[in-house]
Amino acid sequence: MSDPIRSENLLYLTDEQLRQGIEAMYFAYRGFTADPDRILESLAYGRAHHRAIHFINRAPGTTVTNLLDILGVTKQSLNRVLRTLIEDGLVESRVGTSDRRERNLYLTDDGTALEHRLSDSQRGRLRAAFREAGPEDVAGFRRVLEAMMEGEMKRQYKSLRESGK
Amino acid sequence: MSDPIRSENLLYLTDEQLRQGIEAMYFAYRGFTADPDRILESLAYGRAHHRAIHFINRAPGTTVTNLLDILGVTKQSLNRVLRTLIEDGLVESRVGTSDRRERNLYLTDDGTALEHRLSDSQRGRLRAAFREAGPEDVAGFRRVLEAMMEGEMKRQYKSLRESGK
DNA sequence: TTGGAGTGTCAACAAAGCTGACGTATTGTG
DNA sequence: CACAATACGTCAGCTTTGTTGACACTCCAA
Numbered sequence: 001m002s003d004p005i006r007s008e009n010l011l012y013l014t015d016e017q018l019r020q021g022i023e024a025m026y027f028a029y030r031g032f033t034a035d036p037d038r039i040l041e042s043l044a045y046g047r048a049h050h051r052a053i054h055f056i057n058r059a060p061g062t063t064v065t066n067l068l069d070i071l072g073v074t075k076q077s078l079n080r081v082l083r084t085l086i087e088d089g090l091v092e093s094r095v096g097t098s099d100r101r102e103r104n105l106y107l108t109d110d111g112t113a114l115e116h117r118l119s120d121s122q123r124g125r126l127r128a129a130f131r132e133a134g135p136e137d138v139a140g141f142r143r144v145l146e147a148m149m150e151g152e153m154k155r156q157y158k159s160l161r162e163s164g165k
Numbered sequence: 166m167s168d169p170i171r172s173e174n175l176l177y178l179t180d181e182q183l184r185q186g187i188e189a190m191y192f193a194y195r196g197f198t199a200d201p202d203r204i205l206e207s208l209a210y211g212r213a214h215h216r217a218i219h220f221i222n223r224a225p226g227t228t229v230t231n232l233l234d235i236l237g238v239t240k241q242s243l244n245r246v247l248r249t250l251i252e253d254g255l256v257e258s259r260v261g262t263s264d265r266r267e268r269n270l271y272l273t274d275d276g277t278a279l280e281h282r283l284s285d286s287q288r289g290r291l292r293a294a295f296r297e298a299g300p301e302d303v304a305g306f307r308r309v310l311e312a313m314m315e316g317e318m319k320r321q322y323k324s325l326r327e328s329g330k
Numbered sequence: 331t332t333g334g335a336g337t338g339t340c341a342a343c344a345a346a347g348c349t350g351a352c353g354t355a356t357t358g359t360g
Numbered sequence: 361c362a363c364a365a366t367a368c369g370t371c372a373g374c375t376t377t378g379t380t381g382a383c384a385c386t387c388c389a390a
Contacts, residue, residue, distance in 0.1 A: 012300045018288045019223075020326055021295070021307065022197075026216075027318040028310035029194050030237070046376050051191075064338065072195065077378050079339065101337045101386045123183040129312035130186070133305065135177045140298065140305025142186065145193035147294035153192040161185055213346060229368060242347055244369065266356045266367045
């Protein structure tokens with residue numbers, strides 16, 4: 001009270017504000033995944049398939065190990081998902097040219113088509129939210145999310161962002 | 166180009182910007198859950214237990230049905246989690262006073278203690294992120310997240326926010 | 331050339347979601 | 361009062377997606 005500037009600056013850091021932030025993340029993440037989930041469900045796929053497809057599309061030719069680093073799961077878990085995608089003809093796995101231990105992963109035409117369906121639905125919701133909020137809010141949204149990531153994840157995120165032209 | 170105002174306003178809505186928003190949500194949510202997950206793992210609990218504890222603490226005396234609405238899972242799934250929490254003495258289930266078919270749920274002292282451990286760790290990360298970003302960014306973050314929620318979830322969120330004093 | 335490190339696969343198991351069916355206690359209504 | 365509806369719990373069984381353990385293929389360097 002004796003220092004209005006300081007108290008004003010810290011108002012957004014009260015426990016109540018933080019708890020509202022926690023609940024906002026929880027409910028928003030559910031909205032964020034709802035649309036793709038509906039599409040995936042009709043195809044007998046899950047969120048894990050979506051994530052694999054997203055990042056293979058994002059970095060075509062990526063290796064299994066690289067994908068493991070990004071997704072943060074065990075290779076056995078990823079392998080099961082990858083196997084069904086390969087069997088279904090959505091992903092192609094080519095033996096590495098320089099190091100034949102590696103497998104380079106690519107989306108087939110069918111895989112690319114599904115990726116578009118999924119990301120269109122997710123982008124649609126995000127676009128509506130961004131439009132409703134406006135550019136200033138979107139910039140703040142991005143900065144807070146980036147500050148929330150763990151070190152290694154933040155590195156991955158920035159590296160992907162730069163490769164994205 | 167012929168309309169600088171319009172193009173400036175829409176720059177943040179390009180597909181590339183939206184894709185970065187999608188990846189930001191993905192990586193940030195992992196950071197968001199990382200700290201509580203570490204605590205829960207050491208106790209043989211999972212995220213489902215955390216969610217139940219959070220919302221029981223948030224609305225003490227809530228009924229099972231109300232919790233089902235908020236969490237959006239089936240009662241069989243919630244029941245499994247609730248049963249272990251009651252057996253372990255973290256949650257108390259009292260027969261309703263006005264309607265004795267209902268069960269009112271409360272955290273015990275042990276349950277409250279765990280809730281504090283969990284939310285302290287999560288608030289710690291959020292506080293750091295909020296402080297790093299600043300009040301303007303936090304406001305934008307909150308507005309974008311709210312715009313991203315589905316209708317029913319947004320209603321739940323707002324109702325909880327108002328009850329939070 | 332051979333042994334260790336890196337990469338990927340198979341098998342089996344656990345957590346936590348789901349559906350369907352059913353039992354019990356309680357409430358409210360015709 | 362009789363009976364349908366509601367709230368809650370539980371059993372059985374299935375799915376997705378995570379885990380660990382064991383193992384095979386490939387590469388590279390001693």
